[in-house]
Amino acid sequence: MEIASYIDDLNLDFIAVKMASKDYTLPRWPLEEAKKLITSYKHFLKLLYKYPDMNLIPTKEIAECWQQHILYTRHYHHSCEQIFGKYYHYTLPNPACSPEDMSKLIAGYKLTQELYFDEYQREMFYKYSLNSRK
Numbered sequence: 703m704e705i706a707s708y709i710d711d712l713n714l715d716f717i718a719v720k721m722a723s724k725d726y727t728l729p730r731w732p733l734e735e736a737k738k739l740i741t742s743y744k745h746f747l748k749l750l751y752k753y754p755d756m757n758l759i760p761t762k763e764i765a766e767c768w769q770q771h772i773l774y775t776r777h778y779h780h781s782c783e784q785i786f787g788k789y790y791h792y793t794l795p796n797p798a799c800s801p802e803d804m805s806k807l808i809a810g811y812k813l814t815q816e817l818y819f820d821e822y823q824r825e826m827f828y829k830y831s832l833n834s835r836k
Contacts, residue, residue, distance in 0.1 A: 705748070705751050705784075705785055706748055706751075708784055708785065709744050709747050709748050709751075709785060710744065712744065712781060714740045714743070714744070714771065715737075715740070716774070717736070717740060717767060717770045717771055717774075718731075718733060718736035718737045718739070718740050719733070719736075720770060721736040721739070721766075721767070721770060722736045728766065738827060739763055739764070739767050739827050740767065741827075742761075742763070742764055742767075742826060742827035743760075743764050743767040743768060743771070745818065745821070745822050745826075746758070746760050746764050746768075746814075746818070746826070747785060748821070749814065749817055749818060749821065750785075750786075750790065751785055751786065752821075753817065754786075756810075756813060756814075756817070757806060757809070757810035757813065758810060758813070758814045758817070759795070759807060759810040759811040759813075759814050760814065760826070761826050761827060763827050764826065764827060765792075765794075768792055769792065772792060795807050814826065
């Protein structure tokens with residue numbers, strides 16, 4: 703199985719529907735925007751697979767999507783097994799981290815942006831304004 707194809711075929715529509723639902727506890731996403739976000743999340747998963755030793759940092763929007771995927775524990779665990787061969791732990795950045803750790807976080811984010819652009823010829827999904835979400 704080729705991992706990129708597996709990720710492309712991974713059905714995550716349920717996450718987009720959840721994020722667009724009136725019952726979503728965070729600011730709600732328009733369904734079409736949530737679907738675009740799913741594509742960006744899949745691209746990010748491919749980068750995590752391709753660069754396993756890199757400190758890759760997603761945008762806030764991709765992180766939100768990733769966290770929603772994790773909530774579906776069986777689906778997330780199975781996806782991780784297929785992609786990474788093990789459970790892939792998501793670790794939130796510590797807002798009270800040291801200046802040195804913050805520098806690493808910023809460097810990882812910039813590296814991720816560069817790799818994402820090189821791979822997909824577009825910027826990571828982050829331009830959607832939270833203010834326009836209901």
